[in-house]
Amino acid sequence: MTALKKFISGDDAVAEAVRLVSPDVIAAYPITPQTVVVERLSEMVEDGSLKSEFMHVESEHSALSACIGASAIGARTFTATSSQGLLYMAECLPYASGGRFPIVMMNGNRSVALPWSIYGDHRDSLSQLDSGWIQIYVEDAQESLDMTIQSFAIAEHQDILTPVMINLDGFLLTHTYELVTIPEKDIVDSWLKPLENKLAMDFDNPKNMAFSSQPSDNTEFKYQQHIAVENSREKIIEIEKSFAKVFGRSYGGLAEGYLYEDADFIIITLGSVTGTCRSVIRDLRSEGVKAGLIKIRFMRPFPVKEIIEYTKNAKAIAVLDRDISFGYEGAVFTNVNSALSRNNNISLKMNYIAGLGGRDISKDSIREIFKELKEGLIKKPSKTVKFLNLNVETDDNINEEKDNIPQHKSEGVLLWS
Amino acid sequence: MNRPPVTKYIKPKHIKDYPVGPSFRAGYLTSDNSGWRTVRPIIDQDLCIGCQQCYLCCPEGVIYPKEGKVDIDYDFCKGCGICGKICNHKAIQFIKENK
Amino acid sequence: MVRLALKVLGERTITVVPAGCMSAVGFIYPQLCFSNNAIISTFPGTASMLSGIAAAVKAKGHKDVHVLGIAGDGGTADIGLQALSGAIDRGDKIIYICYDNEAYMNTGIQKSSLTPFGAKTTTTPAGENIRGTLTSKKNMFEIVAAHDIAYAATASIGYVQDFINKVYKASLVEGPSYIHVFAPCPTGWGIKTDETFEIAKEVVDSGLWYLAEYENGEFFLNKNPKEFTPVENYLRKQNRFKHLHDEDIEQIINARDSKWERMRRQWNNK
Numbered sequence: 001m002t003a004l005k006k007f008i009s010g011d012d013a014v015a016e017a018v019r020l021v022s023p024d025v026i027a028a029y030p031i032t033p034q035t036v037v038v039e040r041l042s043e044m045v046e047d048g049s050l051k052s053e054f055m056h057v058e059s060e061h062s063a064l065s066a067c068i069g070a071s072a073i074g075a076r077t078f079t080a081t082s083s084q085g086l087l088y089m090a091e092c093l094p095y096a097s098g099g100r101f102p103i104v105m106m107n108g109n110r111s112v113a114l115p116w117s118i119y120g121d122h123r124d125s126l127s128q129l130d131s132g133w134i135q136i137y138v139e140d141a142q143e144s145l146d147m148t149i150q151s152f153a154i155a156e157h158q159d160i161l162t163p164v165m166i167n168l169d170g171f172l173l174t175h176t177y178e179l180v181t182i183p184e185k186d187i188v189d190s191w192l193k194p195l196e197n198k199l200a201m202d203f204d205n206p207k208n209m210a211f212s213s214q215p216s217d218n219t220e221f222k223y224q225q226h227i228a229v230e231n232s233r234e235k236i237i238e239i240e241k242s243f244a245k246v247f248g249r250s251y252g253g254l255a256e257g258y259l260y261e262d263a264d265f266i267i268i269t270l271g272s273v274t275g276t277c278r279s280v281i282r283d284l285r286s287e288g289v290k291a292g293l294i295k296i297r298f299m300r301p302f303p304v305k306e307i308i309e310y311t312k313n314a315k316a317i318a319v320l321d322r323d324i325s326f327g328y329e330g331a332v333f334t335n336v337n338s339a340l341s342r343n344n345n346i347s348l349k350m351n352y353i354a355g356l357g358g359r360d361i362s363k364d365s366i367r368e369i370f371k372e373l374k375e376g377l378i379k380k381p382s383k384t385v386k387f388l389n390l391n392v393e394t395d396d397n398i399n400e401e402k403d404n405i406p407q408h409k410s411e412g413v414l415l416w417s
Numbered sequence: 418m419n420r421p422p423v424t425k426y427i428k429p430k431h432i433k434d435y436p437v438g439p440s441f442r443a444g445y446l447t448s449d450n451s452g453w454r455t456v457r458p459i460i461d462q463d464l465c466i467g468c469q470q471c472y473l474c475c476p477e478g479v480i481y482p483k484e485g486k487v488d489i490d491y492d493f494c495k496g497c498g499i500c501g502k503i504c505n506h507k508a509i510q511f512i513k514e515n516k
Numbered sequence: 517m518v519r520l521a522l523k524v525l526g527e528r529t530i531t532v533v534p535a536g537c538m539s540a541v542g543f544i545y546p547q548l549c550f551s552n553n554a555i556i557s558t559f560p561g562t563a564s565m566l567s568g569i570a571a572a573v574k575a576k577g578h579k580d581v582h583v584l585g586i587a588g589d590g591g592t593a594d595i596g597l598q599a600l601s602g603a604i605d606r607g608d609k610i611i612y613i614c615y616d617n618e619a620y621m622n623t624g625i626q627k628s629s630l631t632p633f634g635a636k637t638t639t640t641p642a643g644e645n646i647r648g649t650l651t652s653k654k655n656m657f658e659i660v661a662a663h664d665i666a667y668a669a670t671a672s673i674g675y676v677q678d679f680i681n682k683v684y685k686a687s688l689v690e691g692p693s694y695i696h697v698f699a700p701c702p703t704g705w706g707i708k709t710d711e712t713f714e715i716a717k718e719v720v721d722s723g724l725w726y727l728a729e730y731e732n733g734e735f736f737l738n739k740n741p742k743e744f745t746p747v748e749n750y751l752r753k754q755n756r757f758k759h760l761h762d763e764d765i766e767q768i769i770n771a772r773d774s775k776w777e778r779m780r781r782q783w784n785n786k
Contacts, residue, residue, distance in 0.1 A: 024575035027568060053571040057564065058602030065561035065599065066568030072555050073530065075572035091558050100438030161438065199440040201553040203528055203578075206443035208548035209555040213439065216428075217545055220435050227432075426546045436545075444551035473676050474713060478519045498710030 004182045010173040013141040013180050014080070014106045014166070015040035017148035019050045020188040023104075024075035027055035027066040031085040032118045033170040034108040038080060052078075060085040064092035064103070071101035072209055074200030076152065079103065082170060083110035083124045090128065096163045097132025098225065099210050100199055102155035103163040105133075106148065109271065109322075110170040111357040119358020120170035121322040122270060126299070126331040132225060134164045134232065135299040137270040139251075141178040144168050146249055149188060153239045156195045160232045162225075169272040171358065183247055191246050233301050254303035256295040257310035259285065263292025265373045266311055268319045268336055270296050273354075273361050277320070280366040291370055296332065304339040311340065316348035316373040320366075320388075322355040329353075329385045348376045354388035365389055420478070420490065421446055454496035456511040462486055464508035471500035471509060517615060517673055517699060518586055524683040525611070527552055529582040530569055534562045534591045537622035560595040562587040563603035563612060570608040582611060582687055589616040589630035593656050604663040604692045611686045612694045614656065617701035625704040629654040632724070633771065634764050635756045637704075642759035652771060657696050661730040666691035668730040672698040674717030678727055678738060685729075698725045706755020715753065721745040723772045726779065735783035747772065 008016065015037050018026070028038045044050035053070075057063045060081050067077040081089060086107055096103050111117040112124050125135060134154060138144045144166070151164040168174050201207050213221055237253045244250035259281055260266060267277050274295045284291040294310050296303060311317055317340075321330025328334070333351035340346060352369055355361045365388050372381065426447035429435050465486045472480045472487055479490040480500060501509045518538070522529055531554040533539045539556045542549035557565040566585040573581050587596055592614040603610060619637045620626040626639040633652045636642040640649040660668045667689045671679040679697060686693035700716050702709045719725040722745045727738040747769050751757040760768075 025568065025571045027571070053575045055567065055571050056606060058598060058605070061558075061560060062564035062567075062599045062602055065558060065564035066571065068561075069532070069555070069557070069565035069568030070572035070575075071568075072565075073553075073569055073572045073576065073578075075575055077568075077572075092561065095558055098439065100440070199438055201530060201555075203553070203581075206527075206551065206553040207440050208443045208445070208543065208550050208553075209440045211439045211441065211548060211556060212540065212544045214544060217435070220429070220432060221439060224432060224435060224437065421551060439545065441545065441548055443548060443553060445546060445548045447547045473520070474673075476517070476519075476712075497712075498708070499713055502710045503713060 003184060006180055006182055007177055008141060008180050009036060009175050009177050010141045010144045010168045011036035011108070011175065012040060013145040014148050014168065015044065016180070016182050017145045018078050019044050020183065020185050021076070021078075021149055021152050021192060022050060023052050023078040025053045025055065025067065025070035025077045026079065027057045027063045027070070027077070028080045029057050029060045029063050029085060031060070031082045031108075033110060033120075033174040034080045034082045034085075034106065036174065037106060060089040061092060064089040064096060064105075067103045068092060068096050068099060068101050071103055071197075072099075072201055074195065074197045076156070076195045077103045078105070080106040080108070082108035083112055086124045086128060087112065090131070093128055093131035093133060095210070098221070100161040100225070100228070101163060102161050102195070102197065104148070104151045104155055105163065105165045107165050107167045108170045108174045109167050115357070117357040118170070120172055121356045121358070122167070123323050123356070125165060125167050126323045128165075129299060129331060132162065132229070133300065134162050134229065136164065136166045137297060137299065138166065138168060138173070139272055139274045139295065141173065141176070141180045142249070143251055144173065145180055145182065146243065146247065146251070149192065150239055150243055153192055153243075154232065154236055156197070157232070157235050157239070158198060160228055160235060161197070161199065162229055162232065167271065172272040187246060191243070229301050236298065236301075251297060252295070253306065254298040254301065255306040255310070256297060257306065258293040258295065260292035260294060260310040260314075262290055262313060264290040264313075264315045265370050266292045266294060266314045266317045267366070267369060268294045268296060268307075268317060268332070270299070270322070270332060273320060273322070276361060276363055277366055280363050280370070284367070284370060289370065289374075299332070299335070302335055302339065307336060307339045308343045311343065311346060314346055316350070316377055317346055318350045318352055318369045318373055320352050320354055320361070320369070324353045324356070333385070348373060348380070349384070350376065350381065351385045352388045353385065359389060361388070420493070423447065423449060423492070449492035450495060451492050454494060454514050456496045456498065457491070457514050458489060458494065458496065458498075458500055458509050458511055460487060460489065461508045461510065464506050466506055466508075468505070470503050470505070474503045475500055517679070517697060520676070520680055521584065521586070521613060521683045522552060524680055525582040525584060525687055528580055529584050530554070532557050532562055532565050532569065532583070532585045534587050534596065535559050536588050536591055538586065540622055559591055560599055562591055562596050563600040563610070566610040566612065567603040567606055567608040570610050583609065585610060585612045587612070587614055588621070589614060589618060590620045590628040593629045593654050600660070601663065604660065604665050604694070607691050609690060610692050611683070612692065613683075614694070614696045615699040616696060617699050617704060618653070619701070619704050621701045621704045630656065633768060634751075634760050636759060637756070647759055647761070647764060648756070657728065657730070660694045660696075661735065664733065665694060665730065667693040668695070670696045670698070670726060670728050672716045672720050672725055672727065673700075674698070674713050674715070674720060675727060682729070704756070706758070707753060711753065715750070718745060718750045722747050722750045723776055724750060724768070728779070728783065729786070735779070736786040737779060737783050738786050740780065740785055744772075
């Protein structure tokens with residue numbers, strides 16, 4: 001096998017993956033920082049190396065609506081968007097998942113207006129966590145390519161039949177160049193089976209699709225959808241193993257644990273900032289600090305077991321959120337905390353809100369997080385949710401009320417079970 | 418008439434008996450809608466000349482050609498009265514529905 | 517209307533219907549009333565879903581397939597206009613039928629941009645200060661034609677054969693086609709159900725609606741009456757126009773006359 005190596009960006013890597021997969025229909029509307037994907041795909045259609053129907057849709061809503069239509073008659077479909085575009089197509093997101101349409105979408109993570117910003121954070125995709133899509137977050141361009149290919153296998157698995165959103169950090173990943181191994185098309189073709197969707201329209205056995213259901217049946221349809229995503233965990237892992245066998249690369253399933261076994265302090269991340277954290281952790285390890293990392297790769301289905309397992313020896317954890325749910329905390333932290341409510345050994349759980357609207361997350365600030373975790377074990381910090389690298393002084397009483405909720409005196413007694 | 422037959426709907430007992438996602442056999446009728454009707458059209462076969470205007474205009478598609486003339490599927494007729502107005506030969510009269 | 521269109525187009529037709537009264541009545545599990553392949557789209561998404569299907573039909577190499585969308589006036593002229601414009605622009609082989617009952621009927625008779633001047637709806641009530649709808653009906657047919665679409669037509673369910681012919685014509689077009697059908701809603705307009713056809717015929721005969729086509733870059737009038745039937749008769753039959761004063765009706769007649777003056781001057785007769 002002579003796989004090609006190319007020095008390309010994350011956007012390019014996604015486009016290369018789409019070429020290898022060759023969907024029947026691509027419908028996408030350009031938006032920074034996803035634009036390069038649609039440009040490359042258009043060039044590939046033009047030069048004949050990609051045999052897809054490329055639809056020049058007039059909006060993101062139409063992009064996903066068109067993909068749903070195409071998917072309804074059994075076509076393999078791909079779209080790509082970002083930020084405002086993702087929100088503009090929001091009506092179609094639960095439509096696609098509720099209809100069990102196995103669409104794959106790349107999302108270039110970008111801040112959501114207002115204020116306007118073309119730079120990255122996760123507030124676009126995390127706001128759509130409940131839309132019923134499987135959500136993948138990747139760390140580098142190679143993982144972007146590999147996971148785009150795997151996304152089709154996941155979405156189209158007949159027991160899953162759920163759309164997949166693959167998230168790349170805007171600019172940090174979409175526009176950063178790396179050396180990427182591009183597999184041969186023949187091998188991808190033999191690994192990824194053609195889509196045969198039993199739900200799709202058929203001229204011999206016509207279907208009525210996307211119908212209404214009464215209160216007497218609605219819950220059952222939703223339960224079915226929930227079970228499909230819940231049960232997708234094992235299949236996602238199987239798909240990754242089978243991919244690794246053929247292509248020689250794997251990324252650790254739903255969440256990757258890095259130097260976590262003996263770690264006292266664990267940082268939990270999504271996406272490209274993971275790379276920076278790895279480097280800090282290696283430095284800290286050489287200094288004798290037992291630091292570790294969990295990289296969440298799938299926000300849905302959520303890696304509950306993995307997070308409990310990887311934190312079982314941790315004393316303190318920090319969740320790095322490029323998101324904030326105003327009036328509470330970051331969405332990743334909420335999810336992690338919910339998983340860890342089943343594991344009470346961790347003394348300190350902190351939430352760092354960082355990298356909003358493209359603000360850099362430096363190695364120094366990550367070191368600072370680990371330092372605070374260590375100190376926090378001795379003296380509990382006044383706040384659980386902290387904005388990292390605020391450039392100004394603030395009146396620091398904002399969180400006091402929530403964090404100083406009176407403790408029950410009867411500690412250790414279960415009030416609820 | 419090519420209307421699919423009415424099939425009695427049996428509510429699924431197991432979640433696996435539900436269609437996966439909202440996708441199901443086309444033209445699956447589980448009930449008629451004659452209950453909407455307050456008046457019933459009656460075709461006077463002597464006056465009907467078989468022009469089929471009523472067949473063309475019936476919004477429910479319940480009037481169908483039969484032996485050169487027309488007949489009505491009363492299971493799905495809602496009694497809207499359009500056929501009676503359309504007919505130039507006064508061949509369709511309405512009587513009150515007794516239920 | 518739907519039934520007739522599908523009779524013309526045949527079994528290998530994929531129908532898209534947006535969320536609305538048609539899908540609310542005929543598309544509730546387990547009762548599913550379309551015998552052909554059919555799907556409900558989002559409210560703004562009729563045309564985009566149609567063109568996605570058309571693209572997939574092409575990609576999958578299906579032959580002799582018609583892709584038919586049927587949406588109301590609100591779904592077409594308001595919330596779905598952008599997607600419709602995009603689909604026509606792309607030149608996808610789709611047939612789009614707008615059934616125009618001149619208001620949002622499924623939600624209970626609210627004004628759309630195709631509600632005519634003077635009509636009373638639940639969001640344009642007729643009272644002492646405002647007498648119903650103040651705006652005039654958006655000119656969808658010419659908006660669509662301005663895309664230089666392959667085929668567009670207006671029709672009325674009062675002229676059934678004309679409608680059938682136009683659906684057939686649309687089916688032969690290699691590209692997008694659009695038919696705007698005038699379709700009264702008894703509940704919304706305050707008429708008896710059996711008057712539907714008469715009203716749909718009278719609107720054409722009184723000149724408040726017209727039967728026309730657009731093809732090869734030109735407009736054609738299918739029906740050019742020498743004399744119109746009285747507008748007042750048409751309006752007075754409907755509860756939604758009951759409140760109108762004589763001067764309002766005068767205004768409606770003037771608008772009709774200037775529209776016809778322009779159509780007769782610029783369009784061809786057929």
